Amino acid sequence: MATKWENITLYTGRGEKFRESAIVVEGGRIVAAGDEAVRMTADETVDGSGKTAVPGFFDMHVHLGMDGDADPFAQIEKDSQATAAYRHYVNGQKQLKAGVTSVRNLGSKWHIDLEFRNAVNAGLMAGPAVYGSGQAIVMTGGHGYPFSTEADGEDGVRKAARSTLKAGADVLKLMATGGVMTPGVDPGSPQLSEKEMRAAVEEAKHAGKTTASHAQGTEGIQNAVRAGITTIEHGIFLDDETIELMLEYGTVLVPTLAAPYYIVQNAESGAIPPHAVKKAVHCFDVHQESFRKALKAGVKIAAGTDAGTPFNLHGDFAKELELMNAYGMPVRDIITAATYHAAETLNVHHKTGSLEKGKTADFVLLNGDPEDGIGAFRDVHAVYKEGGRV
Numbered sequence: 001m002a003t004k005w006e007n008i009t010l011y012t013g014r015g016e017k018f019r020e021s022a023i024v025v026e027g028g029r030i031v032a033a034g035d036e037a038v039r040m041t042a043d044e045t046v047d048g049s050g051k052t053a054v055p056g057f058f059d060m061h062v063h064l065g066m067d068g069d070a071d072p073f074a075q076i077e078k079d080s081q082a083t084a085a086y087r088h089y090v091n092g093q094k095q096l097k098a099g100v101t102s103v104r105n106l107g108s109k110w111h112i113d114l115e116f117r118n119a120v121n122a123g124l125m126a127g128p129a130v131y132g133s134g135q136a137i138v139m140t141g142g143h144g145y146p147f148s149t150e151a152d153g154e155d156g157v158r159k160a161a162r163s164t165l166k167a168g169a170d171v172l173k174l175m176a177t178g179g180v181m182t183p184g185v186d187p188g189s190p191q192l193s194e195k196e197m198r199a200a201v202e203e204a205k206h207a208g209k210t211t212a213s214h215a216q217g218t219e220g221i222q223n224a225v226r227a228g229i230t231t232i233e234h235g236i237f238l239d240d241e242t243i244e245l246m247l248e249y250g251t252v253l254v255p256t257l258a259a260p261y262y263i264v265q266n267a268e269s270g271a272i273p274p275h276a277v278k279k280a281v282h283c284f285d286v287h288q289e290s291f292r293k294a295l296k297a298g299v300k301i302a303a304g305t306d307a308g309t310p311f312n313l314h315g316d317f318a319k320e321l322e323l324m325n326a327y328g329m330p331v332r333d334i335i336t337a338a339t340y341h342a343a344e345t346l347n348v349h350h351k352t353g354s355l356e357k358g359k360t361a362d363f364v365l366l367n368g369d370p371e372d373g374i375g376a377f378r379d380v381h382a383v384y385k386e387g388g389r390v
């Protein structure tokens with residue numbers, strides 16, 4: 001049965017916007033969107049006056065096993081496998097309700113994100129489409145080791161990459177530098193070397209998968225880019241040379257502006273470990289500056305929140321979009337960064353990521369038009385995944 005939403009404002013996710021437009025959906029697919037849909041008749045017609053349709057959002061950096069607890073690594077160390085699995089489910093529901101129909105999960109202990117993905121795909125439970133890394137790959141004692149596989153040397157990292165791919169990872173997550181949350185680890189200092197990361201990137205490519213690198217300091221970012229990584233996560237210290245390198249390699253930036261924002265906002269709470277607050281405050285301004293520079297230079301950007309880090313809650317995807325806008329990104333480009341660019345980065349853009357004929361019917365109806373006010377991203381009227389209302 002075909003359903004038509006008419007009188008809507010429609011953003012395709014690829015830069016176009018149509019007013020007084022329509023979308024027709026049948027059997028979980030988009031039959032038509034835009035002018036063709038306006039002319040079409042359907043079994044059921046819904047008046048969407050005042051509503052704006054955008055493709056289902058992709059949050060390209062989440063931790064479904066973390067709740068936004070002030071000290072998430074302590075929480076991970078305490079959780080049993082069952083508790084961790086329940087967290088994945090509950091946080092997945094929160095994402096879905098906020099219009100996030102796809103998540104890229106970058107780091108889950110025991111590869112629980114992959115089990116969650118399988119359960120959703122099998123129809124056992126509702127949830128967003130999950131593209132998971134399973135356990136991240138880090139050097140011994142490296143950033144994020146509580147949810148990671150520790151590996152050293154090219155052979156060691158290659159072995160870890162192969163094991164993670166064997167477990168069913170869609171993407172390999174590699175730690176190129178230290179980070180904010182791990183004590184005694186400096187965000188600026190390199191961790192896995194270029195050669196180590198290259199071994200993992202090669203294995204991912206052979207398996208037809210992509211890679212992501214937690215990379216905050218300049219040297220580590222450059223190592224990851226030269227190793228052929230698909231995405232740089234955070235990219236806090238980006239200088240002109242590094243930006244040039246990213247353009248040359250076609251590396252995508254996932255800035256996760258919300259992560260340091262929420263730590264700095266809650267610095268006075270006393271709950272976040274002091275070492276993390278100190279590092280986040282130090283990173284905050286320079287991160288903003290790096291984002292502005294990358295944007296201006298034309299680095300490809302995909303939206304991701306790092307949800308699960310302190311006070312950075314699942315279901316608050318709009319915050320990242322608001323920050324991107326506050327730091328100079330136009331709304332139309334933000335929509336692309338949160339949809340089509342994300343799908344392209346995951347290599348799934350032929351089937352999802354935009355409102356176009358033949359694509360999966362993942363879409364969100366907003367109560368307002370974000371070009372009239374950025375707050376519209378948080379005013380979600382309805383979410384549809386594969387044509388079904390969430």
Ligand SMILES: [Zn+2]
Pocket residue numbers: 061062063106306
């Ligand atoms: Zn993260």
